[in-house]
Amino acid sequence: MQTLKQPEIAVPDGCEHVDPFAGFKAPRSFISRNADDDRLSIRYFRRTSDGTMRAFAWFGPGAEGAPGRIHGGSVSAILDEALGASVWTVGIPVVTVRLIVKYRKPLKVGTLCEIETDIVKKSGKRVRVVGALKEKDNGIIAHAEAVYYRLPDADIPAEAVRIMRERRGEA
Numbered sequence: 001m002q003t004l005k006q007p008e009i010a011v012p013d014g015c016e017h018v019d020p021f022a023g024f025k026a027p028r029s030f031i032s033r034n035a036d037d038d039r040l041s042i043r044y045f046r047r048t049s050d051g052t053m054r055a056f057a058w059f060g061p062g063a064e065g066a067p068g069r070i071h072g073g074s075v076s077a078i079l080d081e082a083l084g085a086s087v088w089t090v091g092i093p094v095v096t097v098r099l100i101v102k103y104r105k106p107l108k109v110g111t112l113c114e115i116e117t118d119i120v121k122k123s124g125k126r127v128r129v130v131g132a133l134k135e136k137d138n139g140i141i142a143h144a145e146a147v148y149y150r151l152p153d154a155d156i157p158a159e160a161v162r163i164m165r166e167r168r169g170e171a
Helices: 072-089 158-167
Strands: 015-017 040-047 053-059 094-103 111-123 126-135 139-150
Touching: 040 072, 053 072, 072 094, 072 111, 072 126, 072 139
Parallel strands: none
Antiparallel strands: 015 040, 040 053, 053 111, 094 139, 111 126, 126 139
16 A cells, blocks of 8 residues: 655635534544545635635545545545535535536546535525536546535534524524
């Protein structure tokens, strides 16, 4: 197995660091925010000009599928995480109902990618989000479309409820 280290991810110009899952910390998460993890890692930022979320994901040797390539399940997991995080960022706690991923190119081990997301529709208890995983100089790796179900406040920790209400402007 290769020994690769995650690259440092600086805050992009015009952005600030954001934690979509503040108040909802699992002791261990499938998608890491730990610099020592050798599988998958993600960092979130928000553009200060328009509030749009950006994410940067790193795929390490622990996420390898075919030799030298990232397992498709790792790509799906990162896309699901980032699309869902974009909804949590605006104050709506959700879980996945449906995720459709269309793969365009294989991804090499050790790659850092950017993820762009767009909340397309909010209706009742469901939210539809689209997004793309992009590699610098190699274009789009995968597209995703997801539908998420809004969790009732009773199903999330009290601290997360407070944070979600603040994000929705309900203070």
